[in-house]
């Protein structure tokens with residue numbers, strides 16, 4: 512599966528941010544959204560680029576730390592779920 516992501520990147524609160532488009536290829540539909548970001552970040556680091564920062568902790572839907580705004584909705588399309 513391939514995905515096109517438009518990720519808001521902003522170095523700090525004083526800098527101007529912008530959306531950056533990333534193509535993520537050959538990812539499994541069984542991956543969580545966070546695992547997909549891990550794959551993308553491994554690629555960015557191998558290319559000498561800054562990885563995407565995101566909060567997470569348990570990755571099991573318990574702590575609620577992985578708050579993201581996906582496709583215009585908090586946490587994505589599913590009701591009452593974490594990212």
Ligand code: FES
Pocket residue numbers: 566567568569570571572573574575576577578593594
């Ligand atoms: S990291 Fe704990 S619910 Fe997402």
